[in-house]
Amino acid sequence: MSGQRIKEIRQKLPEKTSQKKLANMLQSVGLDIDKNAVQRIESGKRFVTDIELKVIAKVLGVSYQDLLDD
Template identity: 50%
Template sequence: MFINKTKDGLNNLCGKNIAKYRKSVKISQRQLADQMQVFGLDLDKNAIQRIEAGKRFVTDIELVAFSNVLKMSFEELLSS
């Protein structure tokens, strides 16, 4: 049976890196959500929180937006 989770049970690979970078540039989850909305994606603070905790899947469209908003490459977002 195929399971759509990482080995440690997370629903995405990028959440930890998003949280780490967001904290390093000292922006809140709310501020990140606001920036994603400016980019055209309807995400709120709760969605960012779930993504960072690995409890929510991230679409490729969202991954592109995170890459642009955070000015990070896909490789940086997806590295473990």
């Protein structure tokens, strides 16, 4: 559900942010997600836990709700 929103927000960041860079950003705050996991999340092939969603929102600089809304 939130994978497409994560991709959209990632691509709109002021500094170019690849899936690998996002994975590195998430790892730097303690979330063990690699580039392949980011790719699966964005394509809707991997479930995202509520805890992961909160960390992703924080790293992307958006609210938790922003990742859930279309």
